[in-house]
Every structure is written in structure tokens, then in C-alpha cells.
Amino acid sequence: MTDEKSKFVYSIFWNCGLIVIGSLVQAIALKAVAIPHQFVPGGLFGVGSLIYYLSDWLNPGFLYLLLNVPMFVLGYIFISRRFLGYSALAMGSISLFYQLIEFQIAISNQLYAALIFGVLLGVGAGMVLRSLGSNGGLDVIAVILNQKFNIGVGKVYLSFNVLLFSFSFLSLDNDLVIASMIAVFVCSVAVDYCLSLFNQRKLAFIISEKPEEIADQVMGDLKIGTTMLPAVGAYQKRNRTVLMVVINNLQLKRLEEIVFTADEYALFIVENTFSVLGSTFSRRKLY
Numbered sequence: 001m002t003d004e005k006s007k008f009v010y011s012i013f014w015n016c017g018l019i020v021i022g023s024l025v026q027a028i029a030l031k032a033v034a035i036p037h038q039f040v041p042g043g044l045f046g047v048g049s050l051i052y053y054l055s056d057w058l059n060p061g062f063l064y065l066l067l068n069v070p071m072f073v074l075g076y077i078f079i080s081r082r083f084l085g086y087s088a089l090a091m092g093s094i095s096l097f098y099q100l101i102e103f104q105i106a107i108s109n110q111l112y113a114a115l116i117f118g119v120l121l122g123v124g125a126g127m128v129l130r131s132l133g134s135n136g137g138l139d140v141i142a143v144i145l146n147q148k149f150n151i152g153v154g155k156v157y158l159s160f161n162v163l164l165f166s167f168s169f170l171s172l173d174n175d176l177v178i179a180s181m182i183a184v185f186v187c188s189v190a191v192d193y194c195l196s197l198f199n200q201r202k203l204a205f206i207i208s209e210k211p212e213e214i215a216d217q218v219m220g221d222l223k224i225g226t227t228m229l230p231a232v233g234a235y236q237k238r239n240r241t242v243l244m245v246v247i248n249n250l251q252l253k254r255l256e257e258i259v260f261t262a263d264e265y266a267l268f269i270v271e272n273t274f275s276v277l278g279s280t281f282s283r284r285k286l287y
Contacts, residue, residue: 015131019090022127026135027097029120030060032105037113040168040180041121042161042187044068044137045094050164054171061098064137065091071140078144086133087140094135114179118186125187126194157188202252203273206243206259207231208266215243217258222251246273 030041030049038053040046048063057063068091075084107113128135134143142156161184168177208214215226227244247255252270259266 010132015086015133016089018127018131019086019133020093022124022131023090023093023135024097025124025127026121027094027101027124028105029117029124030094031098031101032103033107033113033117033120034183035060036104037107037110037117037179038172038176039114039117039183040164040172040177042157042164042184043135043139044071046161046164046180050168050171059098061095064098065095068136071137074144075140078148079140083133083143086131087136090128090131090133091136110175110179111182114183115186118183119190121183122187122190123194126191129191129195201246201248201273203271204243204245204247204252204255205269205271206245206266207240207269208243208259208263209240210263210266211241211243214259214262214266217262218243218245218255221258222247222254224251 030045033039034041034049040049040053044067045060045064048060048067051057051063052060072084072088072091075087105116107116125135129139134140138157138160145151145156165177165181168180206214211228215228218224218226224245224247229242229244231240231242232238233240245255256268259268
């Protein structure tokens with residue numbers, strides 16, 4: 001079952017579907033919300049939008065296409081042809097849909113428009129990033145720097161957008177730039193949510209006098225693995241066993257009931273995890 005799921009996730013049909021639908025959602029956000037309010041998106045599309053607002057030269061869609069040319073040369077050299085192909089599909093789809101969309105989403109309040117724009121753009125970008133490609137533009141640079149120098153993708157976006165919005169403050173209305181910054185922040189949250197939607201799990205640590213009994217019930221009732229970690233209590237210097245369980249949100253309450261039914265004095269610690277890869281969980285994404 002896991003192999004079949006992995007093959008489907010790596011299939012051309014699945015990846016192209018994610019890219020096309022995600023690109024359409026992004027194009028709607030940009031053309032139907034951002035441009036009517038003259039918001040400045042983050043990344044290279046933000047650069048294209050800023051050039052368009054200041055010079056009225058071409059349009060953001062064409063400018064985004066031109067700015068992506070050197071990005072894809074770098075992607076071809078440093079990443080892979082498959083990554084480049086899927087990213088090219090995303091870039092082309094966004095540019096095409098941008099030209100075809102002729103409607104606007106009527107929102108008069110600037111703050112409301114910024115929030116809607118951020119959510120739509122983030123959902124669309126997150127869908128594309130769940131594929132084996134990217135949205136093109138700054139995504140390519142971010143992936144290269146992450147793979148070569150372990151620089152976080154978020155840091156790359158933050159550094160670039162700080163420069164972009166600093167220049168925007170010199171050229172555009174301050175309220176407009178602030179609204180754009182709000183939209184970009186909402187977008188980043190939406191992207192993170194999309195990327196962790198199916199990979200996020202709960203990491204539970206259980207300290208109990210009955211670790212084996214709890215472990216047997218967890219493996220028998222919930223059908224999930226349990227890891228026993230050797231530990232030493234700092235106060236009494238006693239050897240004890242800590243259980244580590246990776247679980248989803250739906251099973252968390254059942255795990256809690258198993259633990260405290262077996263040992264009402266147990267210590268039950270739960271942490272959020274952004275992503276769990278390997279074993280019976282999601283596979284590591286290879287570009």
C-alpha cells in the first residue's frame with residue numbers, strides 16, 4: 001500500500017494536477033485581487049508588479065516570465081531536469097492563467113483584500129510546492145541555497161522581501177505597502193499549513209511505571225509502533241523507560257486514554273511536529 005501511494009505521489013498525473021490547480025488559484029489571487037488593489041506580492045512576481053506599477057511597462061505576468069529565465073538556467077545547472085520541468089510548467093501556467101483571467105473579486109476594504117489575497121496565494125503556492133517542482137522565481141534560488149549551504153527557505157524569502165518592501169516604501173503609498181506585507185505574512189502561514197497538512201503528526205513522550213503494558217496496548221489497539229528510550233531520573237537516579245510515539249491528531253485522544261487507564265500517575269507530553277518522513281509515514285521528497 002505504501003509503495004502504491006509513493007508511486008502515485010511521484011506520478012506525472014499527480015504532480016501536474018497539483019501544479020496546474022495551484023497555479024490557477026495563484027493567478028486568481030494576483031489578477032483578481034492583488035492588481036486591482038495594487039498590492040506588491042513577495043518574490044519575483046512582486047518585483048514584476050512593482051516595475052509595472054512604476055513604469056506601466058508590459059504587465060506583471062510577462063515581467064515575471066522574463067525574470068524567471070535566469071532562475072531556470074540556475075535550476076537546470078544545480079538541481080535536476082525533473083524539478084526544472086515541473087517548475088517551468090508552474091511558471092507557464094501562472095503566466096497563462098494570468099493573461100486569461102478577466103474578472104475581479106469585488107472587495108472594497110484594503111485589509112480584507114490583503115487577507116483574501118494572502119490566503120489564496122498561499123494555498124495555491126502550497127499546492128505547487130507539494131509537487132516535485134516549485135513556483136519558479138525565488139523558489140529556485142531558495143531550493144539551491146538550502147541544498148548547497150543548508151540555508152533555510154524562509155530566511156531566503158525574508159531577506160529578499162525585506163529588500164523588496166524597503167524599496168516599495170520609497171516608491172509607493174505606505175498604507176499600501178503595509179497591506180502588502182500583511183498579505184505576504186498571511187501567505188507564508190497558508191503555505192506552511194498546506195505543506196504540513198498531511199505530514200504533521202503529534203510526538204508523544206510517556207513516562208510511566210508501566211511502560212511495557214502501555215506499549216503493548218498501543219501496538220495492539222492503535223496498530224502503531226512505539227519506541228522505548230532508556231532514561232535516568234535526576235532526583236532518585238533510577239533507571240526508567242520513556243515511551244516515544246508518533247501519532248496523528250485523530251488517535252491522540254485514544255492514546256491518552258490508554259496511558260492513563262494503565263497508569264493514572266503517568267506523565268504524558270505531546271509536541272507538534274512539522275513533518276514526519278520515513279518508515280510507514282511520508283517519503284522524503286527527491287527533486
